[in-house]
Amino acid sequence: MHELPITENILEIAVRHGQQANAVRVKDLYLVIGQLSSIVDDSIQFYWDIISKNTICEGAQLHFERIAAQLLCLDCGQTYGFEHELIACPHCDGSRVKVIAGEEFQLQSIEIET
């Protein structure tokens, strides 16, 4: 349920950037969300529909670009991803890894009408 405060952040950022660009409406939001951010798209959409009412973002479409997690094995230097559960390096079984992708959590751009 932490999606509500997160959705409020998204709205605040979108409204601020929309107003700066003299938007009368914000039509689309492009979000980039890494696999390691524990965010549920449907929950954000649910809260969005409620809290964006009576703002310049009302009715705006949310677009989620999901970035797969990529881990760099510090033992063998190869990268790998995982589906549901975290795993050790599938190449060498090493467990010293660094996250190189999948932590993204940003509002990339908005489409507006002026």
Next chain:
Amino acid sequence: MTSVTVVEQIMSANDSLAAQNRALLEASGVLGVNMMASPGAGKTSVILRTIEAVASSLRLGVVEGDTAAVTIDADKVISAGMPAVQINTGGQCHLDAVMLGNALPQLSLSDIDLLIVENVGNLICPASFTLGTHFNVVIASVPEGDDKPYKYPNIYRGIDALILNKTDLLPYIDFDIDYFKRGIEILNPDFHFFPMSCKTGEGIPEWANWLKERAAAYQNR
């Protein structure tokens, strides 16, 4: 239609308030630890044991995060003689930087060396909200099962220490410590591991010593 480039971190508002909290703690010489766990892992028990073990050498303060206005945990800490502030999150599943920022002025920070922040019992949401504390500790417990680091990697990411509580139950529960530890090592190769039993006292001296060393290193920074 016009496209406007934004590229703004969605958590940036929380993160900048967390930075203010950090600055306030540092100005008062307070080392802050964010303690996270699932409900029932033994957060409050660990904190009470920690108070007993370090109170002779460190001045402690406690911030208790709770989802409701139930002061059971805060009362226990206060009756152990420690200054404590309760944050009632009003049903929210985590503490955030705003809530901690509102709690800090209620404590006499210049009289505190180590501030323990007990986050809301949850393995998902607290991971998304930085508070401004200096380091993170997760308290896990044997009955939760050894697969949790693989299922909830986010909460275990970026932790400095892990307490595995309720080790007195190991004879009765299938819990593979090596498998469990490995799951945490994958994202935290240098984490400190403290098997502990608040019931028997096992592991408390080691944890207390580590905390005292952390606090001393911080004071001499």
